[in-house]
Amino acid sequence: MNRPVISHESAVAVVRDSIEQIAPDIDAHAIPLDTDMRIEAELDSMDFIAVLAAVKDRTGVDVPESDMATASTIDGCAAYVVANTTAERPATADDRADRPYDVNARTEIIES
Amino acid sequence: MTTIERHTDVFRMPALGADMTEGRVVEWYVDEGGRAERGDLVAVVETDKSDIEIEVFEPCVFEEYLVRIGQPVPVGEPIARVTVDGPRAERTPAREQPPAPAHVASTTTTGSTTTTGTTGNTTSNTTGNTTKATTTTTTTTTTTTEPNHRERATARRRMTPRARRLARERGVDVGSLPTDATITGDTIARLTEDVRRSPSRADRSPNLRRAIARLMERSWAEIPHYHVVSTIDLTDADDRLQRYNETRPVEERVVIAALLYAAAARAAHETPQLNGWWRDGTFVPSESVDLGIVLALRTGGIVIPTIQAADRVDTTEMMSVVRDLVERARRGRLRERDMRPASISVTNMGDLGADSVLGVIPPPQVALVGLGAPRLRPAVVDDTLTPRLLVEASIAGDHRAHDGMAAARFLRHFHRHLEDLP
Numbered sequence: 395m396n397r398p399v400i401s402h403e404s405a406v407a408v409v410r411d412s413i414e415q416i417a418p419d420i421d422a423h424a425i426p427l428d429t430d431m432r433i434e435a436e437l438d439s440m441d442f443i444a445v446l447a448a449v450k451d452r453t454g455v456d457v458p459e460s461d462m463a464t465a466s467t468i469d470g471c472a473a474y475v476v477a478n479t480t481a482e483r484p485a486t487a488d489d490r491a492d493r494p495y496d497v498n499a500r501t502e503i504i505e506s
Numbered sequence: 507m508t509t510i511e512r513h514t515d516v517f518r519m520p521a522l523g524a525d526m527t528e529g530r531v532v533e534w535y536v537d538e539g540g541r542a543e544r545g546d547l548v549a550v551v552e553t554d555k556s557d558i559e560i561e562v563f564e565p566c567v568f569e570e571y572l573v574r575i576g577q578p579v580p581v582g583e584p585i586a587r588v589t590v591d592g593p594r595a596e597r598t599p600a601r602e603q604p605p606a607p608a609h610v611a612s613t614t615t616t617g618s619t620t621t622t623g624t625t626g627n628t629t630s631n632t633t634g635n636t637t638k639a640t641t642t643t644t645t646t647t648t649t650t651t652e653p654n655h656r657e658r659a660t661a662r663r664r665m666t667p668r669a670r671r672l673a674r675e676r677g678v679d680v681g682s683l684p685t686d687a688t689i690t691g692d693t694i695a696r697l698t699e700d701v702r703r704s705p706s707r708a709d710r711s712p713n714l715r716r717a718i719a720r721l722m723e724r725s726w727a728e729i730p731h732y733h734v735v736s737t738i739d740l741t742d743a744d745d746r747l748q749r750y751n752e753t754r755p756v757e758e759r760v761v762i763a764a765l766l767y768a769a770a771a772r773a774a775h776e777t778p779q780l781n782g783w784w785r786d787g788t789f790v791p792s793e794s795v796d797l798g799i800v801l802a803l804r805t806g807g808i809v810i811p812t813i814q815a816a817d818r819v820d821t822t823e824m825m826s827v828v829r830d831l832v833e834r835a836r837r838g839r840l841r842e843r844d845m846r847p848a849s850i851s852v853t854n855m856g857d858l859g860a861d862s863v864l865g866v867i868p869p870p871q872v873a874l875v876g877l878g879a880p881r882l883r884p885a886v887v888d889d890t891l892t893p894r895l896l897v898e899a900s901i902a903g904d905h906r907a908h909d910g911m912a913a914a915r916f917l918r919h920f921h922r923h924l925e926d927l928p
Contacts, residue, residue, distance in 0.1 A: 420804070
């Protein structure tokens, strides 16, 4: 099926929320979707980790270290979230047996 | 503590820095009649520099508030009547806060005569109204999830007074919320409206700016600064971190800044001449390494919260401690314990910063570690020119207290710890 349980627009909103949580004085809507948020919002490496942790809190999607560059734009981060939040997503190298994935739990969080 | 003796006592406005003359309670986390355990955060006190969360040091019941929300209260004045379970040990700010922390300058309160919720134009006026449950007091107070923090013992769903009030007023069905974490006012507020943005922060800027100005003026006038710089190769340390992070979920990953802070704290422990205070014409060494972290606020200005006994904090723990500090500093919600005097401080430009920094020491400390942005630069390794990740590390030293040799020794120890630390 691979039906996305979160739309790209929702994922973008989640990423923006996460940025604003870490940097309350930033207007995430002012950050262009395709530019590096780290530079645009002056997020240092510690802030950026915190943003990705906030995204994970909201969606359950853990952006691995190797994909952090891709996830440094709002669009890129949102796309990663969408790709990894499908109802029956294909197994990827990032899947780990010790971190079970619970689609239903995540869906609730997203919609609440 | 052997005897348990109940007695009535007062809870006083704490001194959050020796120069602080007064503060304003802007939120109570405990209801009148409510109980607080040792270490519980019970109130938010507003100063010029930050809103600071206040904790209790012994179990007690808050019988009655003695001050209004937003009312300016001199340091040491009673702010609440409490019943204490333990032996009589009145908590006096003078005892709790011995030396002068460099990071809280005096609070010459302006616009403070109002107590009706319209807090003038000077200070965070969003927090002035919390009794009426305005929801602008920023977001998730992470207080209740910190490991060291003892949760309020309560059989019912854990909620802050503000959260209960908001839920009641807005008709939020609390039963539908997750039970795994304490529900804060912000949780409730977020369900009903968007309160992430905190328009108050800019309002504090003029006061914060003045406080920094006083501190820096004093530093520059009093301290004969010298500076010493070393270039340190972070390549191996960075490789180690990369390997560590590869297998870890995002919340457990460590950035190089955490390693730099941990190494600096250890170097300070091994260079006692740099770790302490200049007082009354003489150097007073500190027994522990209480590391001040200079944090730049986006709205302008800096705050310097303290990590106590930082030389005993390992790298991964340092990462979470600093992340937590940064987040709370940004929200203007530092805690009382964050504001204790530092024995030495670090200013870290971070990966977006300039190449190097030669700092100005926050008195009465005698040294400031300055870290530039780590960058790939050409370096000679085994007679070969090769790109390496280098950082310019400096010491700003108080020449009254020590000499360049001590600073150079610090930087050697710092370098060694960067190689050794896991």
